[in-house]
Amino acid sequence: MLKKDLIKRSPAVRIIGEEEIENVHFGAVLSRAGVGKTRYLVQIALTKLLKNEKILHISLNDPIEKIKARYLEAYNDLVDSIGYVDPQKALRLWEEIKNEKIALSYNENTFDPEKIKVYLKSFKKDDLALPALIVMDGLDFDRDLNETLTELEKISERFGLPVWYSMQTHREQDFAQSGYPVQLEKVKGRFDKAVFLHPKNDKIESVVLTDESRPNEYYLLDPATMMIVE
Amino acid sequence: MQRNLEKVRNIGISAHIDSGKTTLTERVLFYTDRIHKISEVRGKDGTGALMDSMELEKERGITIASAATHCEWKGYDINIIDTPGHVDFTVEVERSLRVLDGVILILCSVSGVQSQSITVDQQMKRYEVPCIAFVNKCDRSGANPFKVIDQLKNKLGHNAIPMQIPIGLEDRHDGVVDLVTMKAYYFEGQFGEKMVEKEMPEDLKEEAARVREEMIDAASMFSDDLTDAILEEKPISEKMIYDAVRRGTNARELTPVFMGSAYKNKAVQPLLNAVVEYLPSPLDIENEAIDLDKNEETVPLISDFEKPTVALAFKLEDGKFGQLTYLRVYQGGIRKGDLLTNTRTGKKLRAGRLIRMHSSDMEEVDEIPAGHIGAIFGVDCASGDTFTGSGVNYSMMSMHIMDPVISLSVKPLDNKSEINMSKALNRFTKEDPTFKTYVDKETSETIIQGMGELHLDVYVERMKREYSADVKTGQPRVAYRETITRKSTFNYTHKKQTGGAGQFGRIAGYMEPTDEWFEFVNKITGGRIPTQYIPSCEQGFKDCMAKGPKMQFPVTGIRITIDDGAYHAVDSSEMAFTAAARGAFLEAYAKAKPVIKEPIMKVVIETPNEFQGSCMGLINQRRGIIEGSQEEGVMSVIESKVPLSEMFGFSTVLRSSTQGKAQYTMEYSNYKQVPQSVAEEIARKKEEEKKEDQK
Numbered sequence: 044m045l046k047k048d049l050i051k052r053s054p055a056v057r058i059i060g061e062e063e064i065e066n067v068h069f070g071a072v073l074s075r076a077g078v079g080k081t082r083y084l085v086q087i088a089l090t091k092l093l094k095n096e097k098i099l100h101i102s103l104n105d106p107i108e109k110i111k112a113r114y115l116e117a118y119n120d121l122v123d124s125i126g127y128v129d130p131q132k133a134l135r136l137w138e139e140i141k142n143e144k145i146a147l148s149y150n151e152n153t154f155d156p157e158k159i160k161v162y163l164k165s166f167k168k169d170d171l172a173l174p175a176l177i178v179m180d181g182l183d184f185d186r187d188l189n190e191t192l193t194e195l196e197k198i199s200e201r202f203g204l205p206v207w208y209s210m211q212t213h214r215e216q217d218f219a220q221s222g223y224p225v226q227l228e229k230v231k232g233r234f235d236k237a238v239f240l241h242p243k244n245d246k247i248e249s250v251v252l253t254d255e256s257r258p259n260e261y262y263l264l265d266p267a268t269m270m271i272v273e
Numbered sequence: 274m275q276r277n278l279e280k281v282r283n284i285g286i287s288a289h290i291d292s293g294k295t296t297l298t299e300r301v302l303f304y305t306d307r308i309h310k311i312s313e314v315r316g317k318d319g320t321g322a323l324m325d326s327m328e329l330e331k332e333r334g335i336t337i338a339s340a341a342t343h344c345e346w347k348g349y350d351i352n353i354i355d356t357p358g359h360v361d362f363t364v365e366v367e368r369s370l371r372v373l374d375g376v377i378l379i380l381c382s383v384s385g386v387q388s389q390s391i392t393v394d395q396q397m398k399r400y401e402v403p404c405i406a407f408v409n410k411c412d413r414s415g416a417n418p419f420k421v422i423d424q425l426k427n428k429l430g431h432n433a434i435p436m437q438i439p440i441g442l443e444d445r446h447d448g449v450v451d452l453v454t455m456k457a458y459y460f461e462g463q464f465g466e467k468m469v470e471k472e473m474p475e476d477l478k479e480e481a482a483r484v485r486e487e488m489i490d491a492a493s494m495f496s497d498d499l500t501d502a503i504l505e506e507k508p509i510s511e512k513m514i515y516d517a518v519r520r521g522t523n524a525r526e527l528t529p530v531f532m533g534s535a536y537k538n539k540a541v542q543p544l545l546n547a548v549v550e551y552l553p554s555p556l557d558i559e560n561e562a563i564d565l566d567k568n569e570e571t572v573p574l575i576s577d578f579e580k581p582t583v584a585l586a587f588k589l590e591d592g593k594f595g596q597l598t599y600l601r602v603y604q605g606g607i608r609k610g611d612l613l614t615n616t617r618t619g620k621k622l623r624a625g626r627l628i629r630m631h632s633s634d635m636e637e638v639d640e641i642p643a644g645h646i647g648a649i650f651g652v653d654c655a656s657g658d659t660f661t662g663s664g665v666n667y668s669m670m671s672m673h674i675m676d677p678v679i680s681l682s683v684k685p686l687d688n689k690s691e692i693n694m695s696k697a698l699n700r701f702t703k704e705d706p707t708f709k710t711y712v713d714k715e716t717s718e719t720i721i722q723g724m725g726e727l728h729l730d731v732y733v734e735r736m737k738r739e740y741s742a743d744v745k746t747g748q749p750r751v752a753y754r755e756t757i758t759r760k761s762t763f764n765y766t767h768k769k770q771t772g773g774a775g776q777f778g779r780i781a782g783y784m785e786p787t788d789e790w791f792e793f794v795n796k797i798t799g800g801r802i803p804t805q806y807i808p809s810c811e812q813g814f815k816d817c818m819a820k821g822p823k824m825q826f827p828v829t830g831i832r833i834t835i836d837d838g839a840y841h842a843v844d845s846s847e848m849a850f851t852a853a854a855r856g857a858f859l860e861a862y863a864k865a866k867p868v869i870k871e872p873i874m875k876v877v878i879e880t881p882n883e884f885q886g887s888c889m890g891l892i893n894q895r896r897g898i899i900e901g902s903q904e905e906g907v908m909s910v911i912e913s914k915v916p917l918s919e920m921f922g923f924s925t926v927l928r929s930s931t932q933g934k935a936q937y938t939m940e941y942s943n944y945k946q947v948p949q950s951v952a953e954e955i956a957r958k959k960e961e962e963k964k965e966d967q968k
Contacts, residue, residue: 106427106903107900107901107902107903107912108428108901110901111900111901142898142900142914145899145900145901145902146900146901146902147901147902147903148901148902148903148904149904150904153882153904157886158882158885158886159886160886161886161887161890162885162886162889162890164886164890165886165887165889165890165891165893165894166893168890169890169893169894171893
């Protein structure tokens with residue numbers, strides 16, 4: 044019951060849609076530094092954890108301790124957003140789902156999708172349930188990532204896994220003619236879904252950029268928790 | 274022995290396996306004139322390092338038992354305990370930390386803070402032992418002491434400050450610059466025995482000044498004089514810095530970091546200076562005991578030679594002259610012929626030969642005064658026992674001891690071996706509280722229990738080598754447990770009328786899961802069960818915990834509440850209520866959804882990056898959960914939780930999957946319910962074993 048309530052409250056589910064989170068090859072969360080890309084990605088991943096599905100969180104910025112802390116914080120924010128929850132119940136649920144998350148931390152310069160492929164193959168080899176989603180945090184989209192993205196695309200296809208990326212934009216940079224941030228413009232052919240976060244007054248506005256079924260849908264998020272402001 | 278306790282240091286050397294503890298200790302003993310030749314741990318001369326006094330340690334290149342030794346440096350008495358590095362032997366580390374006043378934490382300048390360093394650090398925190406750090410192996414390719422300092426801060430939460438900077442790294446590592454004196458130190462002579470002070474190289478001056486400023490800034494938090502001197506821009510004396518860093522270190526709020534290469538004989542002497550300069554003397558440490566005559570009230574122990582003696586036996590060894598007991602004297606002093614009491618057994622004994630150890634050599638002494646570590650011959654006691662002089666009945670705090678998680682049957686091959694095995698087991702259980710042994714009543718097999726495969730392997734080897742006991746071992750067995758998952762009620766009447774006095778007792782109540790091993794709550798009112806039978810009820814329930822009804826594994830995590838019952842004026846007895854409790858337990862247990870739990874181990878693998886994926890695959894294959902994996906330079910660290918039952922033979926598999934380049938550590942984490950399919954497998958095996966036994 045609690046799981047269902049939490050999924051319903053998830054800002055990721057409400058903004059992107061529960062099915063749309065997984066029905067993509069590549070999805071992206073864009074914003075400039077410090078707005079909350081990673082926190083939003085963690086909310087996306089939490090929707091899978093709450094269904095007792097494994098996720099793979101790959102970070103090129105954070106050490107694993109920080110990744111673990113991010114998930115606990117995001118879970119607490121989500122629990123707090125539905126009002127009173129028996130703390131024991133919430134703790135028990137966290138204990139149940141937290142081990143479904145696999146945190147991998149790499150150096151940006153040495154990250155190689157091949158390692159991920161080897162690891163995912165071991166799931167298949169041993170007939171284990173594959174992760175349901177990959178979070179890829181920290182790739183520098185100002186660089187030429189064609190090779191890396193091609194490899195990751197192959198992984199996504201081979202294992203049937205959606206990959207959600209963080210994509211950093213820059214305050215001083217103009218948007219492309221299409222209206223997209225230039226980082227996305229360069230690779231837009233590869234991405235099925237993109238959510239843009241940007242500060243608006245004391246809130247964060249989220250816009251789904253690549254979903255024609257949701258034109259002009261804007262949500263305001265609380266910058267402290269990334270929960271939707273009602 | 275030194276009676277000026279300000280000039281005494283009791284220190285340990287702790288670190289991850291293969292960080293160079295034993296190598297460093299060898300150098301320390303060489304420079305303090307205790308030995309006249311340096312042997313390497315895996316030296317070409319085949320002698321092995323001096324501190325690894327057990328045969329097995331010399332062979333495997335790991336230190337598996339603390340060897341205590343004594344040396345002198347600049348008029349200071351230093352007692353050193355060399356501690357083991359493998360997690361399976363952490364009881365040795367814990368015991369050493371219990372009696373030490375300070376620790377040198379050794380870290381590898383390439384691998385940095387590794388999993389075992391984290392375990393050792395947690396133990397140091399538990400016993401509040403101040404430490405200084407030594408970043409070793411600065412001569413190795415990829416050495417980066419400042420990365421290690423960052424890890425000390427980030428991973429272990431130490432307020433780590435460099436007290437030196439290296440002069441060159443990797444194959445160009447020549448010496449260190451001391452940031453207090455701002456001089457360069459080089460180490461000359463065949464074994465680096467000549468420490469030569471020179472002006473620091475020009476190209477290091479800027480870096481040294483910058484790092485020194487940061488160091489002084491951190492140290493100033495512990496000294497008003499130093500703070501004033503900084504603010505008023507007065508000259509800063511060396512003494513001001515020494516005092517401030519020493520204060521911070523003793524308060525465990527500062528970790529001064531030194532660096533060098535023990536193997537290449539670089540910068541060991543400055544580390545010895547640091548031991549006397551920054552680590553506490555026995556006078557700086559507050560030790561406590563519990564007064565057994567005053568309801569276990571805590572009492573402070575004072576390093577005063579005139580006060581009644583209080584000493585802790587922290588290690589036992591069997592030597593050719595009988596049992597050798599290592600002691601730390603906290604108060605008073607032990608002289609030859611003194612009458613001591615073992616407060617655990619109440620037995621009185623007379624102190625015989627007292628000695629000071631130098632690894633396997635010994636030096637006879639007349640007394641072991643307060644604040645010192647020594648050893649005594651001919652005392653029958655167990656590790657952890659407290660000895661007191663007349664007038665006090667104190668016991669040192671009990672040590673934190675974990676339950677064993679793995680067992681193995683051992684069978685002597687002949688009569689002589691049986692006698693020797695018995696002697697060996699008797700000794701080992703006294704030496705090591707995490708090593709346990711018992712005879713299985715059903716199979717009559719002798720079972721040994723411990724903290725891991727290697728732990729038991731070493732004891733089996735010691736049985737063979739030191740006690741000439743030829744033994745055959747069975748398959749390692751995991752210490753499964755049973756527990757319940759939901760509340761259930763009982764209402765059981767034990768009634769027997771078979772001639773003579775009858776038996777009658779009725780007990781009602783409920784059982785429910787708890788985090789404790791066993792809890793008993795008595796809610797009987799109105800004398801439905803007379804008070805004198807309540808302990809029998811509790812005992813009856815407790816008896817059932819030893820062997821669970823589901824699969825005969827020990828039961829854990831049960832709270833019993835009794836709230837109703839009945840008795841008979843003539844037929845009720847303690848025996849009847851014990852039997853009723855057993856019946857009630859069985860009745861409720863079956864309804865409480867019993868499950869099997871298995872020990873889960875925290876497994877940390879350190880592997881070259883290229884094998885990260887395959888190492889994670891190995892964890893997957895073993896029902897393991899990967900908590901995370903992190904790249905650290907050329908290595909990846911994989912943290913995972915894996916059931917112990919899946920870890921047998923893991924080292925061989927890991928070696929073959931990584932060309933022998935990965936290593937792992939394993940320690941007990943928690944117990945967790947086994948999946949249904951595994952529970953069925955365990956039940957099937959149990960059934961097979963039963964049939965085998967019946968044959």
